[in-house]
Amino acid sequence: MDRISQERRSQNMSRIRGRNTKPELLVRKAAHxxxxxxxxxxxxxxxxxxxxxxxxKIALFVHGCFWHRHDNCKYCYQPKSNVEFWVRKFQTNVTRDERVRKELEALGWRTAVIWQCQTGEPDSLAGTLKGILG
Known part of the structure; x- marks a missing residue:
């Protein structure tokens, strides 16, 4: 059972952005x-x-651990309500991520992912970026 009303849950979910997220802004700042x-x-x-x-020719994705299912991450938890919806949603996201990666690689691009949980420590993030972009 969800702890908040369906209307409030809908309002919360509608505020989740796909671009200019905090992790993305941190990666952009570090790369620059x-x-x-x-x-x-x-x-x-x-x-x-x-x-x-x-x-x-590098395409970099900044993925949220929850939405894109980062294995063994504390942010990658399973909601307890509407489980069938979430399983379907997460599987669709993971399948799309894999398809996009293959399409980019077929076009001659290298791809990389930085996870939300990797953006917390600036020095570590800088090292990760250097390793990807080196």
């Missing part, structure tokens, strides 16, 4: 601070990657 230049949400590429590094 390291001197990397990028494009945002390149619509001509499959999946409109969050950050695109055209010179390196």
């Amino acid at each position: 601070g390291l001197g990397y230049r990028f494009r945002l949400h390149h619509k001509s590429l499959p999946g409109s990657p969050d950050l695109v590094f055209p010179k390196r």
Whole structure:
């Protein structure tokens, strides 16, 4: 049973953004601070990657652990209400992520994912970005 009303749940869910999220802004700030230049949400590429590094042909996605099912992560929990809906929703997201990755790689792009939980520590995030963009 959900602890809040269906109307309130709907209102909460409608406020969840797909772009310019806090983790995405942290990744953008770190990448820019390291001197990397990028494009945002390149619509001509499959999946409109969050950050695109055209010179390196790298498409970077900043995924929320909950929505994209980051394995063994504390943010990747299973809601207790409306379970069938959530299982379907999460499976659709994961399947779409895999399809988009394959499409980008078929076009000659390298893909990478930075998870929400990896954005909390600036030094670690910078190291992750250097490893991806190196």
